[in-house]
Amino acid sequence: MSDNFIQVRAVHKNYRVEKTEILVLRGVNLTVRKGEWIALLGASGSGKTTLLNIIGALEKPDNGEIIFDGMNYAAMTREKTSDFRCSKVGFIFQAYHMLPELTILENVKLPAMLKGRHGEKVTAEARELLRKVGLGHRLAHKPAELSGGEQQRAAIARSLINSPLLILADEPTGNLDSKTGGEILEIFQNLHDSVSGETIIMVTHDPDVAAMADRIIHMRDGVIAESAYPKES
Ligand SMILES: Nc1ncnc2c1ncn2[C@@H]1O[C@H](COP(=O)(O)OP(=O)(O)OP(=O)(O)O)[C@@H](O)[C@H]1O
Ligand SMILES: [Mg+2]
Secondary structure (H helix, E strand, O other), X not given: OHHHOEEEEEEEEEEEEOOEEEEEEEEEEEXXXXXXEEEEEEOOOOOHHHHHHHHOOOOOOOEEEEEEOOEEHHHOOHHHHHHHHHHHEEEEOOOOOOOOOOOHHHHHHHHXXXXXXXXXXXXXXXXHHHHHOOOOOOOOXXXXXXXXXXXXXXXXXXXXXXXXXXXXXXXXXXXXXXXHHHHHHHHHHXXXXXXXXXXXXXXXOOHHHHHHOOEEEEEEOOEEEEEEOHHHO
């Protein structure tokens, strides 16, 4: 089971813009082991974000299937899918996507509240996560009052509030200077090394980031062109 934690089978995805059909994913096959950290590389437009969104059940493939922790997405209702996503997947986006009118603490609590978890226990968990990412002193701030690196750390805390089985991160250090980016990567490294041993799929253009991952996958023209375990060789 844990070797077949996530299975992506023959996934195809096209977008149609006016009369033009864009073939984005052309038969992606990927098996993810539980606890592995994958760096996803590839040229701009090669389909990385699309693949991440499909694995995270934010988008549906046109063809092929995703089986995550024994659940086939195709067999789930829309409601079940959003519940599954909220419970099992933590998303971290390049542009943070924090709600501007909420405080950092409220932003971090939001995914828990969407699951119907309210009250002091969730607040305490959110505080603890923010403390872990070094933002214990910024709880009442609004996102606009934080730096990019701080917002990204808050986004990481938010992605963890429901104890996800999978973390999907789309260029999480793309907007940050190298020192701040390094601090963010250290948080991922700690998550990966922790007892729960998070499974991480991270899109990146940065070779230094890729060097920290267990496995490096290159996408080219909508398929996986290369997959290697540099630390195991
Ligand atoms: N909603 C959409 N409608 C139409 N075309 C789309 C849509 N989303 C993505 N595309 C197209 O699909 C292709 C792949 O996009 P995707 O965002 O997956 O690339 P990417 O590998 O993440 O690139 P980048 O490194 O620039 O983020 C691009 O050519 C893009 O224009
Ligand atoms: Mg992208």
